[in-house]
Amino acid sequence: MSLIELENPNAPISVHFKMDGPAFTDGIPIHLLTDSLSDFQSLLDKTYLGLTQRKRLSRDDRSRYYLLSKGIKHGSAETDLGVILTGIQTAFPFFSALGPTGLWEYAKQSFDFLKFVYSAMKTGNQPTYTWSGDNSQFQVNTGTQTNIYNAPVFNIGQMSVNNYVSLTKPIEEKIVDYVVFGDSDLGTIKLDASNADVFSLPSQIETTPLKLRCEIFDFNKFENIGKLYVHPGEAAKEGDYRFQVIGDQNTTQYIEAMLRKQVAVNCLREIAPNPFSPEKIVRFQVISIEP
Template identity: 30%
Template sequence: MQEQSDNKQPLFYEIIGPAVLKERIPLYEVIGTLREYMNIIDRSYLTLTGKDRLSKKEREKYKIIAYEFNPGSLHIDLAIELYEIVQLVFPFMMPAGATGLWDLTKSSYNFVKTVAKLRAGGEDPVIQEDNSIQSYIIGDNNKIMVNPSISINSDKIEESVQKIGSFISPGAVEQVALKDMEEDGISITEEEKRLFNPETTISEDTETIVVKIYRLDIESKKGKLYILEGMEPKDIPFQIIGDQAIGPYIDALKADQLKVNILREMAASLTGKPYLKRVLLVGFPGIKPNQGKLF
């Protein structure tokens, strides 16, 4: 493994399971999971730079390099490398450089997993952002204080974590991991697959609720909103579905509140208790959604 420095964070990737042999590597699973791990670190980098996309010029400043492929249960030595001085805005008391980028990535994953575990256990966490916290703290009554950078980044990486879980298959691929020298990182097994990919059902009838949209990722059409009226007040993830134009939702970020038509996406917790996983935005009141183009 490479030596750690301010501009280099050594890591290793590992995929384990009966389908992974010394002379036979399942490329589909390896390429797919490596791509999503890179997406997770890319999104963490973008969170720290405050940018939406990685340009070609930005790629010259930051790369993930593979150094050595060790056969067996496929093990690849990697490193996050920063080649130029990059303006990264790190959370309070978090290390700078490549180590800080990796710390944000790990903390975001651990935060996502913590929230998912609480919801899977039938609990509904109350999340509050706080700039004075380095990572996140779980308080009484499932109240979680979290640094805003970690909260924002966790929304960005959750889809990639779910995609990595989709490659787990008992009897074939049993574990995929990206870790550092302390064996700390993002490890996905059947347990995490079930946690991040619960079976869901979508309501048949649309509802109109009043919300405040405060976060929107234009590329994925996902974000966060706060429910003001029509349902229990809470922060909840959303997904804009169908072939709707993104413009009205970008404009909605400026509004203190607005009415939206939604479908509920419900998931079953590990205890069997159903919970609201997210809301699907199908349009605005007065504009009839084209049901044939929603999914």
């Protein structure tokens, strides 16, 4: 894997997006389009966060960095997305050496990194990692192959996995044939039937309940799923997680919980093998909620 070298990092770039398949026969299903564009926005957001070593985007960040659609083409879901960075060099001077091109290159390399380590897991090989003396690079050994990557790729990749899983779902359901970002000049991030299942590792639900203090910041009342943030010092590592409400519960309380900074949930961990550690929490299966 070649390391990232940039000739003209601050040149403006436009990332081509296209998604096609049976779902687009009679038009563009808005939910597929918005979900996919949202996932791509999130992928670049996490690349930005990984490079700036931040946990969340602020309103100030969003005013400096965003994507700009240049019109939707019909027949499939297709558009060009300009990567806009304005005044960011003032807040993060090192970004002058990265620019829009660097942001895109790190997103691509993170995708290649994820495919590499998850493909190894599929064949039963747990990747191992070795860092350079100055921590600017890391080496991945799967037992059969070794690749070297720039250091930020490690965290960017971990943060991005769930968005790639989300992008592959319509492909696995056979309503979308492929999703591609980029072109022959910029290089591409492409998901299709040949790699849609690469991020899917078998999971299992534990039987020992946990109580976690958390903040619920997203909930879908139709599917009984959402997202929560686990506070520091809990039985799970601090961070954002997906969750699913199980059993016959009144889901209104989960909607109301989004108005609070903190609630307690009783839940079960759903875990899966993980290329970055012995196991990964896929989601929490929530048994009940407390104020």
